[in-house]
Amino acid sequence: ELQLVESGGGLVQPGGSLRLSCAASGFTFSGYSMTWVRQAPGKGLEWVSYISSSGSSMYYTDSVKGRFTISRDNAKKFLYLQMNSLRDEDTAVFYCVRETLYSFASWGQGTLVTVSS
Amino acid sequence: QSALTQPASVSGSPGQSITISCTGTSSDIGNYNFVSWYQQNPGKAPKLMIYEVNKRPSGVSYRFSGSKSGNTASLTISGLQAEDEADYYCCSYAGDLGWLFGGGTKLTVL
Helix, strand or coil: CEEEECCCCEEECCCCCCCEEEEEECCHHHEEEEEEEECCCCCEEEEEEEECCCCCEECCCCCHHCCEEEECCCCHHHHHHHCCCCHHHHHHHEEEEEEEEEEEEEEEEEEEEECCC | CCCCCCCCCCECCCCCCCEEEECCEEEEEEEECEEEEEEECCCCEEEEEECCCEEECCCCCCCCCEEEEEEEEEEEEECCCCCHCEEEEEEECCCHEEEEEEEEEEEEEE
């Protein structure tokens, strides 16, 4: 059974850092591109970042460029999101999502990141 | 990166059909046949309902269908059922901009 399990969320002060992790199982992780999608409390979905199956290509939404870094470890079957210089507006549930045919078929349960002083 | 435009809410009675629109631009919906739709229930992760404009993943009811004309995509739910009540989001691949989501539409089954 395919599983994506996020961890690493929590409360952090503005300007702080956090690293999210996503443990993948039940599929050939190295064969799929992965993304992070977030959802602020009571708000809609927002695509955050993408990484190709090999890890050679990464893309980000404008609001996180220069602050967030996506990476992956195909041997360990983990996806990561390093988040620096966090802002209040980064408060959200962050979902680890497998990308297939330019859509998002498989989602984790999400991990909540709260940026507040 | 502006979000795609969806109506905030739609409603319908059981058995009826409803359509949710999703308007983008020639840089996203109008340029790619990579429109997808997601259903989200409260406190749950989204679920893929439609991909590549009009394709249904295995296990998704035939009552859900998608289409696209120009810069606007649509999700139609026929034979509305109480279990369809949820939030629905459209999404389009946008090339160098990555992916854009709509603001979401709350479907109420009366």
